[in-house]
Amino acid sequence: MRPFGRPLLCALAILALVATATAPPGAPAQSRLRVLATLPDLWAISRAIVGDLGEVQVATRPGQNPHDLEIRPSQIVLVKRAEILVRNGLDEDSWIDPVIESSGNPRLLRGAPGVVEAVRGLSILKVRTGLIDRSLGDVHPSGNPHFTLDPGTLPVVTANIVAGLGRLRPDLAERLEANRRAFLDEVAVAGRRWSDALAPYRGASLVSYHDSWPYFYRAFGLEELGVIEDRPGVPPSPQHLVTLIRQMREQRTKVVLVESWYPTDTAAAVARAAGARVLVLPQSPGAVKGTDTYIAHLDFLVSALAKALGD
Known part of the structure; x- marks a missing residue:
């Protein structure tokens, strides 16, 4: 049999390298x-x-x-x-x-x-x-x-x-x-730092624009009074907003949370009518400079909310 020529040997070597580079997980x-x-x-x-x-x-x-x-x-x-x-x-x-x-x-x-x-x-x-x-x-x-x-x-x-x-x-x-x-x-x-920061506000009622925060509330002993966008992606009805504003006044709700990618117009109107304030928060890490780790993101959320509840 005729021995392999140099071009063929080079081609085989390249194919071997490619196969190694694209080997499936678990390959040698x-x-x-x-x-x-x-x-x-x-x-x-x-x-x-x-x-x-x-x-x-x-x-x-x-x-x-x-x-x-x-x-x-x-x-x-x-x-x-x-x-x-x-x-x-x-x-x-x-x-x-x-x-x-x-x-x-x-x-x-x-x-x-x-x-x-x-x-x-x-x-x-x-x-x-x-x-x-x-x-x-x-x-x-x-x-x-x-x-x-x-x-x-x-x-x-x-x-x-x-x-x-x-x-x-x-x-x-x-x-x-x-x-x-x-x-x-x-x-x-x-987590101990976060719990300490929000401990004075355990039991506080909150309203959000979108239903993003029930696990956060659970983690820190906060209460969900309601959600402005009661049907996701559908503008809330006037009746729903009137009921929510009344409940906020009764519970003395101080903060309305709005995820940073949503408009604030409706939330601001609800907050004004109820004597509350709007707090815009990023729902995901990295949305604010310096918060691209999980801990930095939670630090930001907890600090901002504690300040809003304490004002």
Whole structure:
């Protein structure tokens, strides 16, 4: 048989390098983790776990309303490159499904080994029962998806992430778990600071524009009096607003929370009529400069709310 020529040997060498670079998780030559989170809160949490073991990117911009997204080519590129997807697991990020289909990356399809659903094992608030139709607005039938705003959910959420990452990269399982424990220790320390800051206001009633905060309320002993947008995505009726204003006056509600991506006109009118004030808060890490970690984000939320309640 004729020996291989130099061009063919070079071509084979290049193919071998490409095969190694694109080897699936678990192959002998291991690369850094390539993780994609659907939402900024999961991005911040995943970064704390992955640390220097890989790269964590996010499919949405911090401060962007996840209920009103336009699919961009850059999102398809991110999905195509990722080997692991960390998703909320409820309806908050269902927009990612058509992006995954367009990307042609089967590793991130629902039910695939490369998909982590952060919600697994959590007790979910406000699960809808009965008939659900468009008259109710853009409701979340599976329950309220904003569970990471309660630090008490993080042991379960982070365990889900570590389990998912370790499933594909068992060689990193111990280091990922060590990062997880270090992160939870930091959150526990910060949690005492947050609880102390809001302790004087335990039992205080609050109103929000969108139903984003029930887990946050639960975490810090606050009471939800009502939601201005009682049907998500549908303008509130005058009757609903009149009733809510009356309740706010009776309960002496001082603060109306508005997520930073919503207009404040209606909330400001309600607050004025009830003798309260509007507090605009970012719902996700990174929306305000210096808050791209989970702890920094909660620091900002707690500090701003404590100040508003104390004024």
